[in-house]
Amino acid sequence: MQTPADNLRALLARGDLITMPCCFDALSAKLIEQEGFGLTFMSGFATSAARIGEPDLGLMSYGEVLDQARNITDAVSIPVIGDGDTGYGNAMNVRRTVAGFAKAGCAAVMIEDQLAPKRCGHTKGKEVVGRDEAFDRIKAAVDAREAGADILILARTDARHQHGLAEAIDRAAKFAELGADILFVEAPKSVDEMRTLCAALPGAKMANIVEGGETPDLTPEELKEIGYQIAAYPLSLMAAAMKAMVETLQLMKAGKPRGDMLMDWPELRQRIGFDAYYEESERYASSKRG
Structure with a gap:
């Protein structure tokens, strides 16, 4: 019997661009599946708004996020990527976070290098931790996977905002070297930047399309041509519903x-x-x- 992680690996192996509407609760995830999409992501921004009525500024606890993830994975059969934020502490917390998302039925978990409390990638005030701490987070996430957590690691860097594109690419390249399965450089500001990072980085890469945000809102065909394999739409359903x-x-x-x-x-x-x-x-x- 294939696991959620197996199903996500199979999707990625096809090499096509995966259009990924993001959910925030069990019902939104069901609608995504009913409309024929093969993958969804539990948006931290939208989930914080839906569950506690607060902005995505690190206010939800690990337990609340994990409970929401369980509700979502129980409601659908398609793979779900969970938002693990910064891992909720040090490297040992990251390991527990990754194992918890795997037990909750997530196919992948995102771990990022922001300074806690994290912020939405398209809002002001973002800062990232130093390289050593960022790399420790991803190493710990990969170690949890290698220790038996059947889950893929989506490694995110927000370094573009604070340190520029070159630093973001360097961090993402190291994430891949450490064993991350999917790379996510948040908030490139132009098509040229998107092309540059996709050309420089190996493996599967995710684009995050926030309508009205900093990253160009390109068509799926354009994103595939640039080199992305996943196109995430974190706020489309939340904004439409609101x-x-x-x-x-x-x-x-x-x-x-x-x-x-x-x-x-x-x-x-x-x-x-x-x-x-x-x-x-x-x-x-x-x-x-x-």
Whole structure:
């Protein structure tokens, strides 16, 4: 039986660009799978907003993040990448974080080199730790994988913001040397920078497309041509959902019809899983009443 990590390895082995909408809870992950996407990422930004109603500034605890990851992986069959932030402490904490995400059913976990508390990669105030600490985090993550955690390591650097592109490339190259499976240089500011880093770095690379953010919002075809293998969209679903909810609330407050804003009742039930539940429950006489 293939594991989530096996399924992600198989996706990467195809060599195609993987379009990856990011989720923030079990329902958003289900919708991603229902629409035929083969991979999702539990966005730290969106999850912090959805779970605790706070910005992605290191306010969620490891336990809260891991609980959300379990809910998501339980709801879908496609591989899920978890956001492990800075690893929640020193190198030994990183090892525990990686092992925990593996036990939660994640196919990969992202570990980054920001100074704790971390910040969204497209907001102000980002700082990164020194090289030695950054490399220790990735080494510890890889050691956890080698010790038996069946999970891929997505290694992220935010050094572009503070130290420039060359330093970010150097860090990512070392991450690959240490054994990271996927590389992520956050927030390149131009197509030329995207080309430069993809040409310089080995293996699978991820682009992070934040609508209105610092990285150019290129088409999947353009990202593939540049050299990326994963295109993450961390806020698309959250932003769309928030816009729809605010507009619906405004209509409700004004006493106006809301029908055009709403998914119809049969589709709502079907997507959440009522139809599947009723069909399955027919096998058990005592459950037929729901």
